[in-house]
Amino acid sequence: MSKTLLKVENLTMKFGGLTAIDDLSFSANNNEITSIIGPNGAGKTTVFNCLTGFYKPTDGQMFLNREDKTVNLNKFSDYKIAHKAKVARTFQNIRLFPVMSVLENLLVAQHNELMVASGYSVFGILNLKRYKDKEKEAVEKAKYWLDIIGLTNRADDNAGDLPYGDQRKLEIVRAMCIKPKLLCLDEPAAGLNPKESSELNKLLKFIKNDKKTGILLIEHDMSVVMGISDHVVVLNYGKKIFQGNPTETRNSKEVIEAYLGVDE
Amino acid sequence: MSSELRTIIKDSLFTGLISLALFGPIVGLKTSSKGAGLFVTPSWTPVIFLVSACIIGRFLIGLNSIRKKEIGFISKITSRVSNYMDNKGKHFAITGVLFAVVFPFLPFTDRYIMDVSIMILTYIMLGWGLNIVVGLAGLLDLGYVAFYAVGAYSYALIATTFGWSFWVCLPLAGLFAAFFGILLGFPVLRLRGDYLAIVTLGFGEIIRIILINWYEVTNGPDGITGIPRPTFFGLPFKKIVEDGENSFHTFFNLEYSTMHRIIFLYYLILFLALITNYFTLKIRKLPVGRAWEALREDEIACKSLGVNPTNTKLTAFAIGATFGGFAGAFFATRQAFVSPESFTFIESAIIVAIVVLGGMGSQTGVVLATIFLIGITEMFRDLEQYRMIAFGGAMVLIMVFKPKGILANRKPTITLREHNSK
Numbered sequence: 001m002s003k004t005l006l007k008v009e010n011l012t013m014k015f016g017g018l019t020a021i022d023d024l025s026f027s028a029n030n031n032e033i034t035s036i037i038g039p040n041g042a043g044k045t046t047v048f049n050c051l052t053g054f055y056k057p058t059d060g061q062m063f064l065n066r067e068d069k070t071v072n073l074n075k076f077s078d079y080k081i082a083h084k085a086k087v088a089r090t091f092q093n094i095r096l097f098p099v100m101s102v103l104e105n106l107l108v109a110q111h112n113e114l115m116v117a118s119g120y121s122v123f124g125i126l127n128l129k130r131y132k133d134k135e136k137e138a139v140e141k142a143k144y145w146l147d148i149i150g151l152t153n154r155a156d157d158n159a160g161d162l163p164y165g166d167q168r169k170l171e172i173v174r175a176m177c178i179k180p181k182l183l184c185l186d187e188p189a190a191g192l193n194p195k196e197s198s199e200l201n202k203l204l205k206f207i208k209n210d211k212k213t214g215i216l217l218i219e220h221d222m223s224v225v226m227g228i229s230d231h232v233v234v235l236n237y238g239k240k241i242f243q244g245n246p247t248e249t250r251n252s253k254e255v256i257e258a259y260l261g262v263d264e
Numbered sequence: 265m266s267s268e269l270r271t272i273i274k275d276s277l278f279t280g281l282i283s284l285a286l287f288g289p290i291v292g293l294k295t296s297s298k299g300a301g302l303f304v305t306p307s308w309t310p311v312i313f314l315v316s317a318c319i320i321g322r323f324l325i326g327l328n329s330i331r332k333k334e335i336g337f338i339s340k341i342t343s344r345v346s347n348y349m350d351n352k353g354k355h356f357a358i359t360g361v362l363f364a365v366v367f368p369f370l371p372f373t374d375r376y377i378m379d380v381s382i383m384i385l386t387y388i389m390l391g392w393g394l395n396i397v398v399g400l401a402g403l404l405d406l407g408y409v410a411f412y413a414v415g416a417y418s419y420a421l422i423a424t425t426f427g428w429s430f431w432v433c434l435p436l437a438g439l440f441a442a443f444f445g446i447l448l449g450f451p452v453l454r455l456r457g458d459y460l461a462i463v464t465l466g467f468g469e470i471i472r473i474i475l476i477n478w479y480e481v482t483n484g485p486d487g488i489t490g491i492p493r494p495t496f497f498g499l500p501f502k503k504i505v506e507d508g509e510n511s512f513h514t515f516f517n518l519e520y521s522t523m524h525r526i527i528f529l530y531y532l533i534l535f536l537a538l539i540t541n542y543f544t545l546k547i548r549k550l551p552v553g554r555a556w557e558a559l560r561e562d563e564i565a566c567k568s569l570g571v572n573p574t575n576t577k578l579t580a581f582a583i584g585a586t587f588g589g590f591a592g593a594f595f596a597t598r599q600a601f602v603s604p605e606s607f608t609f610i611e612s613a614i615i616v617a618i619v620v621l622g623g624m625g626s627q628t629g630v631v632l633a634t635i636f637l638i639g640i641t642e643m644f645r646d647l648e649q650y651r652m653i654a655f656g657g658a659m660v661l662i663m664v665f666k667p668k669g670i671l672a673n674r675k676p677t678i679t680l681r682e683h684n685s686k
Contacts, residue, residue: 052568083570095568097561100554101676107551108558109569114551131550139683146680155680178570 004065005030005214006051006182011060013046013238020046022238024060028182028231033208033215035225037249038235039258044218045092047235048184051216052089053081066181083112088180090171092187092218098160102151102170105159106142109177114138145173149203165196169203176207182214183207189221197221201228226250234258272326276319283318287311357628364534368527378526382533382598384638386591389537391618391630393587396544398616399625400553401580402560404461407448407468408615411441411585413475413607415592420488420602421481430494434593441589442582444471449581453574456563468612475604487603493525494532494597501525529598536594540587541627547583549677556580557625557677614638614655621662623669632670633662 006028013021020043028034036044049055051062053076062073064085071085081087097105107114117134146152149169154162159170168188175183185204189197205228207213219225225232225246232249234242236258242249249255292311293304348356367373367381390412397405418440422433448467452460475482482488493501501524502511512528513520547553555576558566563573596602618637622629637658644654662670 054564054567079567079570079572081570082568083572089568091565091568095562095565097558097565099674100557100561101679103678103680104554104557104676107678108554108566108571111551111555111558111569111571115555118550118552120552135678136683139678139680143680143683152680156676174569 415589445585
């Protein structure tokens with residue numbers, strides 16, 4: 001019953017002589033969590049950078065199925081991926097706006113809607129009610145997400161002053177504020193303690209089930225990967241070596257070889 | 265003798281050595297021409313004086329840092345001031361504006377003080393304009409004086425050619441400056457930090473050199489003279505009135521005084537500066553203002569959230585330039601004369617210093633820094649070219665006691681607390 005959300009076909013990314021991704025094809029489904037795993041340097045983050053428009057792939061196609069139409073992600077570059085194609089992402093090393101408040105961080109994520117409502121600042125300068133209402137709506141939305149991650153009482157503090165685990169969660173809900181169809185998370189559990197990472201699992205399941213957002217996840221923490229993924233794609237040296245559900249992945253000979261080496 | 269004292273003495277002697285190396289050749293050796301040749305005449309007395317001043321000064325600072333009392337006292341005052349600003353900033357701002365409004369009628373204000381205040385207000389306006397680009401958007405612009413120049417020359421050329429009034433020329437000057445802002449913005453979109461600073465510095469110089477060399481239009485180094493003085497809603501500030509004409513003093517039945525025009529100029533720049541301030545405070549709370557600050561913090565994160573960095577940066581450049589252009593138009597009408605000499609790099613440097621030392625992004629900080637820097641420099645005007653030492657000294661003082669700027673605390677543009685209380 002689940003429909004394909006993301007379809008990657010023959011994706012290749014070369015940096016000079018180095019082939020970071022080699023003819024990679026995979027798909028991710030709606031309302032599912034798809035994990036991309038693999039040893040360091042396997043090309044996972046490069047896949048994300050291609051998907052989110054930070055790199056232009058050397059070859060291959062990427063399609064996103066939305067209710068209304070299929071979007072070709074190759075046609076969008078940097079900021080337009082988030083704005084037009086509705087693909088959101090987080091980063092391996094957290095990229096919040098540290099000296100801006102938590103609430104402001106979430107408002108920047110709603111920039112494009114607010115920009116239109118403020119009449120590209122003209123209505124805003126004139127103090128029109130239309131903009132004020134829209135701004136209130138945006139704050140309510142931010143508050144909704146802050147309630148979910150339990151940071152409402154820190155809304156007015158600087159994002160940089162939050163503990164590490166909260167910063168991770170904030171970055172995820174900030175990405176959710178652009179109302180994405182596909183959310184790409186780059187190692188969200190890195191540096192989290194067991195309690196924090198189980199909270200993260202809950203948050204991701206909530207996003208998947210209640211927000212009907214497809215999640216693409218890069219992760220090294222196997223408790224997270226095995227606990228919440230519906231689907232696992234394993235990369236090694238830029239090639240896909242396995243695709244299946246978590247149990248299959250755990251038992252796959254290729255995957256074990258890639259991680260642990262081959263018995264000579 | 266304690267070890268602390270020994271390090272202080274060592275420190276002071278080392279300072280003495282450095283100052284000797286500096287002052288020795290610069291002050292100690294003088295060239296004088298006698299007849300055909302050029303001779304070096306050494307004069308060691310001032311060198312000895314300066315070097316010993318440095319040694320004693322360093323020694324005293326060292327002693328102070330042992331006791332910590334004096335320094336602690338100063339930083340206590342400064343932290344109190346910034347605390348006060350955080351809590352009562354609004355009261356301070358209102359008092360400041362009221363004071364500025366009644367200022368021309370206070371008993372001690374004379375022509376000289378008014379001239380200095382007009383200059384300070386011009387710099388405050390420029391500081392506020394640049395604060396949008398540097399403080400909010402984080403784009404270090406070392407060529408801001410270019411927009412000031414574009415505004416001044418646009419006003420001068422339009423007013424002398426077409427004879428239009430100040431209030432028509434002012435928006436045009438702003439528009440021209442905004443156009444140049446975008447023109448500069450495009451090539452530097454990909455640049456940040458040091459690279460951006462160098463390119464903008466070059467841009468400032470390009471504009472100045474064009475003004476010098478485009479003789480047919482700008483009249484080159486001679487500048488443009490006879491720029492119309494501002495009028496009070498059509499009433500000129502003229503002493504000699506021809507029949508059938510009105511002047512400011514005849515219309516209001518006043519004794520003629522040159523102060524009328526000065527006071528009018530003062531209110532004009534105060535008005536323009538306050539508009540700049542109002543606009544900046546307002547736009548900071550709008551999506552575009554938040555996007556500027558977000559862009560300053562992390563451009564990649566901005567892109568991942570769908571913020572268009574090109575448009576955001578260009579609006580910052582354009583709006584910052586517009587206010588520079590307004591200030592330039594005011595400068596032109598006040599001086600009635602513009603020449604490329606007024607738009608050298610040092611002007612850009614002063615404005616950047618005002619913004620940085622005031623505390624990036626702080627509007628009140630800009631005011632305090634301007635009064636401090638320009639005021640101190642003016643107080644030492646009698647020292648002629650040495651007054652730049654006072655300027656440097658004021659900068660050093662701010663950097664020592666307030667390394668992040670006079671008012672460095674950023675306030676959120678919107679708070680949940682306020683939202684909930686509504």
